[in-house]
Amino acid sequence: MQTTKRHPKKLLPHPRFSIFLLVLWLLMNESLAFAHVVLGLGLAWVIPFSSQQFWLEPSSLHHPTKILSYATRLAVDIARSNVAVAIRILRGAKGLQPAFIDYPLTIQHDFAITILASTISLTPGTVSAHISKDKKHLLFHVLHLEDEEQLRSDIFERYEQPLKEIFAC
């Protein structure tokens, strides 16, 4: 396991994340009352400050507009595969062909890999289970495998390729 470098603690490690947290807090409470602003400011400082050693290396987004098309495609895929898996469950466990798939990663960026693994878990029918120590292979479980090559190329074209473009890695 790679040991993470210990950086000296910064007072305000992620200013943009702090602003995001404050806005999120106020949106959740749907209020601009003084007390909520104070509490929100407190949280916006404490959370990034106390979690800074867990953060990945900062990532750079190269095509922010593509995120939107990625999210749309993901939403459509989630809805579609949900229906497919629901039918599969109602039919019962007899005809199932579960499988583990070892998927070689071509993206290297930690954050991009996290997004890809989460995407795989979010689309029903596949759950990512393990990533190899050198971060080159992702192991995931498939509820019902029909065509392994098809699945691999689907994941590559639909998710990995766009992520590559978004993070430029």
Place this chain on the structure above:
Amino acid sequence: MVILEVSISLFLVIGALIALIGTIGLARLPDIYTRLHGPAKASTLGVGATLFGSFLYFTFFTEGVSMQEALITAFLFVTAPVSANMIAKAALHRGLKCVSNTKNKPWQ
């Protein structure tokens, strides 16, 4: 207004139905790895549809746009894959058995 009410009810019923199917999957599927797929559905499309119904209701029948549903969806989509991943990882570490017809068992 009637159309709105009907579509809200439709979203709620569909959401509940999908959550139910996810739960049936959890109960009926053979091993831990396949069982993980059941709740995945309940927590994405099931809760998603329910929350969308809730969003429509609170936006059109009360004052102001309701943002909380969008936030809940976002939180859910960020956290659900992590917990599924941790359960799968723990199961792999302990070498829990999977159904005999599973292809490419990783520990063989």
